[in-house]
Amino acid sequence: MMPFLLFRSAFLYYISHLMNKSITIRSLLEDNKKRLKLKLICSVNGLNKKIFSGELNRPGLALAGYTGTFTFDRIQILGNTEISYLDGLSKQELHKSVDKFMEFDIPVIVITSENKPPEYLIQAATRRYVPILRTPIQTTEFTHLLGDYLQTCFAPRKSIHGSLVDVYGIGILFTGRSGIGKSEIALDLVERGHRLVADDLVIITRKAEDVLIGSGKENSEHMMEIRGIGLVDIKRMFGIRGVRMQKRVEVRVHLEDWNEDMEYERIGLDDKKCDILGVKIPQVVLPINPGKNITVISETIAMNQILSTYGYHTAKEFNKKLIKEMNEKKISPLAKDRSHLEKDFE
Amino acid sequence: MIEETLLVQNKHGLHARPAAHLVKIAGKFKSEIKIFKDGLEVNAKSIMGVMMLAAEPGSEVLLQINGPDESDALNQIKELFDKKFYEE
Numbered sequence: 001m002m003p004f005l006l007f008r009s010a011f012l013y014y015i016s017h018l019m020n021k022s023i024t025i026r027s028l029l030e031d032n033k034k035r036l037k038l039k040l041i042c043s044v045n046g047l048n049k050k051i052f053s054g055e056l057n058r059p060g061l062a063l064a065g066y067t068g069t070f071t072f073d074r075i076q077i078l079g080n081t082e083i084s085y086l087d088g089l090s091k092q093e094l095h096k097s098v099d100k101f102m103e104f105d106i107p108v109i110v111i112t113s114e115n116k117p118p119e120y121l122i123q124a125a126t127r128r129y130v131p132i133l134r135t136p137i138q139t140t141e142f143t144h145l146l147g148d149y150l151q152t153c154f155a156p157r158k159s160i161h162g163s164l165v166d167v168y169g170i171g172i173l174f175t176g177r178s179g180i181g182k183s184e185i186a187l188d189l190v191e192r193g194h195r196l197v198a199d200d201l202v203i204i205t206r207k208a209e210d211v212l213i214g215s216g217k218e219n220s221e222h223m224m225e226i227r228g229i230g231l232v233d234i235k236r237m238f239g240i241r242g243v244r245m246q247k248r249v250e251v252r253v254h255l256e257d258w259n260e261d262m263e264y265e266r267i268g269l270d271d272k273k274c275d276i277l278g279v280k281i282p283q284v285v286l287p288i289n290p291g292k293n294i295t296v297i298s299e300t301i302a303m304n305q306i307l308s309t310y311g312y313h314t315a316k317e318f319n320k321k322l323i324k325e326m327n328e329k330k331i332s333p334l335a336k337d338r339s340h341l342e343k344d345f346e
Numbered sequence: 347m348i349e350e351t352l353l354v355q356n357k358h359g360l361h362a363r364p365a366a367h368l369v370k371i372a373g374k375f376k377s378e379i380k381i382f383k384d385g386l387e388v389n390a391k392s393i394m395g396v397m398m399l400a401a402e403p404g405s406e407v408l409l410q411i412n413g414p415d416e417s418d419a420l421n422q423i424k425e426l427f428d429k430k431f432y433e434e
């Protein structure tokens with residue numbers, strides 16, 4: 001029974017790793033060498049090991065012998081506590097503790113606060129190709145800094161078929177069926193002085209709780225396909241002011257073919273929202289029909305969004321005024337006529 | 347062509363939400379639908395027009411419908427007024 005269970009859990013573990021993102025210890029080290037003052041102590045040949053989770057572990061209990069819920073596949077941080085515990089052990093106890101610890105497939109060990117790891121730990125790690133990194137930074141600060149980096153690496157991410165344009169500082173994500181004219185609208189907006197972030201393929205990353213950041217793929221370089229022309233190099237054509245690398249996604253504009261039976265928004269009292277990676281952002285469904293200038297409408301959407309960010313909700317304010325006017329009329333039907341005369345003097 | 351006088355019975359009068367309801371229903375018909383109040387004449391399919399009537403609670407508006415589906419349109423709009431625009 002035991003071997004089967006072991007095999008099964010190993011298999012599930014393997015599958016979950018295949019589906020998730022990962023980073024190698026090599027890129028962890030290269031990306032943070034300067035910022036985290038990391039130095040490699042041993043096991044260069046273990047740098048291709050991967051981590052699959054952005055979480056850290058302080059293996060104090062595992063070193064003390066309790067490995068029941070040991071999250072060995074995370075980055076293992078050895079701070080003052082762990083090192084002074086190991087230093088206090090007899091040689092025999094140390095070997096026993098380290099050997100048990102090293103039975104697990106640990107991806108990497110980081111020693112903080114310029115601590116010196118016991119020689120036996122380095123030997124065991126070298127045997128098992130487990131890289132040990134060392135930093136002078138204190139544990140708490142180090143976990144904050146590293147957590148920040150890992151959060152970016154493992155942030156929820158998704159690619160969306162659409163165009164992302166910065167319109168008056170508002171990131172508008174255009175979506176809709178292929179060929180409906182997303183790229184043409186983006187091109188028109190760039191022509192009017194707005195900035196293209198990505199066309200066709202937008203990579204959206206969730207930062208913090210409720211912020212979506214959109215960007216293009218690294219190698220797409222602000223290229224755009226326009227039906228009938230082919231590829232258009234927006235950066236070359238419009239210069240640096242016509243593009244930007246990334247932008248917070250603030251509104252989604254979904255383009256649809258005009259459908260007579262569909263009911264479209266007429267007032268805008270209720271804000272429609274859509275869900276991207278668990279974040280709700282305002283959504284506008286725009287029917288396309290001949291003679292409609294979607295570019296100008298997009299600018300209007302952006303400005304309306306800015307107004308609502310500043311606390312002014314057009315439809316609600318208007319409705320408030322209307323209701324007030326009707327209430328006054330209820331009291332005195334003549335009041336309106338007089339106010340009209342007063343206004344006539346201006 | 348048919349005409350009928352309707353009473354605005356909901357709490358706040360013909361504000362944005364009831365107006366949107368009215369326009370949505372009016373828009374389904376081919377007939378020309380007009381609303382008259384205090385010397386104003388507006389198209390019932392135009393939201394701004396309907397809101398500009400500022401028909402307060404307790405006031406009356408005159409509905410004028412002209413077209414092939416006028417009686418259907420009148421019935422549905424009448425029902426909307428009677429049901430107080432489904433408010434409250």
